Amino acid sequence: MKSASVPRFSKMLVHLMFILVSIAMIGPLLLIVSISFSSESDLLRNGYSFWPRVFSLDAYAIVLKAPKVIAQAYGVTILVTIAGTIAGLFLTATTAYAISRTNFRYGRIGTFYIFFTMLFSGGLVPSYILMTQVLHLKDTLWALILSGLLTPFNIMIMKGFMVKVPGEIIESAKVDSAREWTIFFRIILPLSTPALATLGLFISFNYWNAWFPAMLYIDNPDLVPLQLMLVRIMDSIEFLSQNEQMLSQMGSVQANFPALSARMAMVVLAAGPMLIVFPFFQRFFVQGLTVGSLKG
């Protein structure tokens, strides 16, 4: 066949390009993992490499010698993620359902009320002052949960889904004199399971990866989530490496403490589990962004 031979060659080119792109996407992660399993003295002498030249578990031994820090950070992140996802999903669903109802008199103005917050915001400073001076939530988990609990974007996506629920179902339930919240819990929520799953994943992902609220509101070391822990480690290592002279005067601190590999071991422990779990859900992430449903 004439048409098959030419595409076969170009297909190989396409494959080649994607293989290179895939390496560019995954390679940097492997570099991190490799560093975390490398011996510190070798790293200092020969620099990083994609395969540990001298294999060593020292970094993990050091990091896990004091497991309290990382365990606590995990605890905070998990707690905030679970609480935030459940509450956020519930709020998103109720709010979206209300404005999705065509016979809800305040549906249009309600939609605008939400949409306007996408256009204009008070900015960082007023939110910061609200959280710290008015609500006094500095150094509480509430600050982490309440930031990003309900986003207009998610409401709009949820609304786009709920609008498609046939009005007859709601009407027939009303004929049976069902209350609105019964309709919502018994009919709408079960029908929206796919959207709830997608958005729930989005919300939990955002909570898991959130560092900004923690940077703003958390000083108490017991309440530091994973991402903020990583920020702090980076900062302290920056501080050390910028004061090399000071270190050299103090003696061979740097050689004893595997700063380079331990830091990467920390990242692997902090980001690894999610990185293994989340790609299984990538289908839902794309589904969730049916941007077309934002219209209107």
Place this chain on the structure above:
Amino acid sequence: METAISKSKSGTKRKRVFWPVREWRHLKQNREILGLFFPGFIYILIFAYLPMFGIILAFKRYRYDQGILGSEWVGFENFKFFFVSEDAWRITRNTVLYEMGYIVLTLVFALLFAILLNEIGRNASKIYQTALFVPYFLSWVVVSYISYAFLDQQTGYLNTILQWFGMEPHKWYLEKEPWPVILNVASLWKKVGFSALVYYAGVMGINQEYYEAAKIDGATRFQMAMKITIPMLTPLITIMLILSVGGIFHGDFGLHYFIPNNQGMTYPTTDIIDTYVYRALRNVGDVGMSSAVGLYQSLVGMVLVIATNAVVRKLNKENSLW
């Protein structure tokens, strides 16, 4: 009509009632749905609308002990202070130029990947999709560790590579010139997978009959991509563009704060409005000026969204966001 108003209460449907009474009846009628709307309403009121009044801080010299209302009015002094400094131009330019770069780069590569993913078998394309998507799941904090592994001046991988080619190693975090390239690469690396998958989903949704008809007419794959795929994706591209052009005044804080490691030497080419406001608030504690800059950002951002949408509406009503 006249009689209907005066007496019969049950007969006619159109009664002219004093409007608050009428509204009250509507409220009662809608009370159950309103009840469902209420929690979200309150949350948005507190966390989105209440801070909007905080913009008066931009016109005050804020003191913690005097509170928002008690602090002294200073008019436009905060704005003046910001706009006469060189910072205003620098961070505005950085924010806008970087965002434009990110938008164009991501769009071009995402479209390319989406179209090419469609040209190869399902199974292989699935593997590539996963690989493309992995960086999206990392936070900027984690990515900053990765970039540090490349850019660290003593042991970083990039300097190792440069030395292979006999080039001088760089002190990346102490130079300002390389950052436009580094930040664009980092942004592309992290974001391209997501956009590519969104466009790929769009490509999958195109009716196959178009392609079959084109094949019969002897169109090449390139022609099909240019004449069918891209035009069919235009509405999706436009919506993604409005969303991102509207956000052109809102920079990517994580990218610009963590990847350059918050190093002062890189500020000339990495500082954007978002990082500037954060530093003004956290490091300097200048509430007035940082809220002035925040207000400037919010206002221009809003104008940009509305203007973009208006332009798109004029070109093609179908494609606009509202």
